[in-house]
Amino acid sequence: MEHNTVSFIALLSSHLKQSQIHPSHMEQIDYERLYTLGKIHSVSGMLYMSLKAQRQLGDIPESLEQAWKQDFVSTISRAALQQQEMQKVIECFNNHQMKHVLFKGYALKDIYPTPDMRTMGDIDILIQSSDRQRSHAMLEAIGYKATYTAGNVWTYVRGAVQLEIHDHLISRNFNDQADYRDYYNDAWKYAVKKSQQGFTYQFTENDHLIYLFVHMAKHFYSTGCGIRMFMDIAALIQRDHNPLNWPYIQAQLRILKLDIFANHVLDLCQRWFDVTLPITILKMNERFYEQISEYIYSAGVFGYYRRDGYVAMLRTLGAKRKQEHTGLRTIRTYWSICFPSYRTLSGMAAYSFLKNRPLFLPLAWGLRAARSLLYRWKRTWRLLLGVVTSKKEYDRQDKLLEELGL
Structure with a gap:
């Protein structure tokens, strides 16, 4: 692993543990590279705090230090705004x-x-399905604008704050190894009240950790996931109270067919954040460790940074078609692109007229085709070509994810 990446991890680990790092990690750092890593993984403010704690700010070029400081201030401001808004939202739910x-x-x-x-x-x-319309009316009444209202996840925006309101934890299965949607069909059995009064719940720490593995696997299977998701798991394991029930966690991960994947994730958490585990895990070989580490670091918080976006689309559309002939799978992929489902299109603002009118789906297909050919023909052409040209990268990533346990 290259030196700047090692320093990046060491600084984040020192923040989690509130400790000093070895001086060797701070030698010959490319601060521009370190800053980029912080930005694409959405931990820029955290890095700034850690550099300050290590007394390293004096080594950073002044213009870069100012940019870093601004990221730190912006992170604090955004967090304060989100906290202020969430207090209103939680109060409204409880009222x-x-x-x-x-x-x-x-x-x-x-x-x-x-x-x-x-x-x-x-x-x-997460809300109960029976409260969907009540929740929608309530959020609009306090100033939130609905931006997507289809499927199990509806999104709302008020200023710089965005909410995702779920009535199911898993909207669809992201691969064919297990039925994740069925496992979380009644997610409320994993929730407990935050206090005796009120209607605010949280997942038990054991079940929240299990869900974090599932959520991470979903992101890996799509575009990818960054260092922040690993930090969440490390922070949850390292907290000071209520030891986790590892036999229960391991049993549930086996049911979800994510035990191998979770083993690799925990290995990375041990290597990167010095997490202490009461269970024995298998160490990945150094070749794979280098490969998966580079895969995680290179593409940012959700795997979008400089990564072929068509690969994720191909994987999503072909999740259950791995055994099909390549040509047939390609045809099916093109079909899914050209003729999206009613559920997909009805959730888009441009085709909101489809809602509760599934018979209008052919009309929506025609309208979408006309728009794509008349106004977005370059993007459409790149998309159709991308299905073919991305195959090599798709195969590379597919092999990597298979070794990861997905």
Whole structure:
């Protein structure tokens, strides 16, 4: 692993553990490269704090230090705004006596040494399906605008704050190894009240950790995932109270066919963040460790940075077609691109007229084709070519993910 990446991990680990790092990690750093890694993984503010704690700011070029400081200030400001908004949202849910579960970033940030530094693009809340319309009306009443209202995840925006309101934890299975949607069909059995009063819930720490593995696997299977998801797992394991029930966790991961994947994730958490585990895990070989580490670092927080976006689309569309002949799989992929499902199109603002009118689907296909050919023909052509030209990268990633346990 190249030196700047090693320094990047060492600085993040020192932030999690609130400790000093070995001086060798701070030698001959390319601070431009380090800054880029922080930006694409959404941990720029955290890196700034760690560099400050290590007394390294004096070595950074002044213009870069100012940019880093601005990222730090922006991270604090965004966190304060999200916290202010979430207090209103939670209060509103409780006033309407509407049960809700806080999970992922917003529920995990308080286990970090500096919660404001655990950034999040959106805030996830689970509700009961029967409360969908009540929740929708409530959020609109307090100033949130709905931007997507199809399927199991509806999104809302108010200023710089975005909410994802789920009525199921898993909307669809991302591969054919296990039925993740069925496993989480009644996710409320994994939730407990945050306090005796009110309607705010959270997942038990054991079940939240299991879900983090599932969520990470989903992102790996799509575009990828960055260092922040590993930090979430490391922080949850290293917190100071309530030891985790590892026999239960391991049993559930076997049911979900994610035990091999989780083993690799925990190995990385041990190597990167010096996580102490009460269980024995298998070490990956150094060749694979270097490959998967580069795969994670190179593409940022959700795997989008300088990575072929068509590969993720091919994997998503062909998740259950690995045994098909390549030509047939390609034809099916083209069909999925040219003729999206009713569920997919009805969730798009441009085709909102489809909602509750599935018979209009052929009309929507025609309208979409006309728009693509008349106004977005270059993008459409690149998309259709990408299905073929991305095959080599698709095969490379597929082999890597298979070794990862996916």
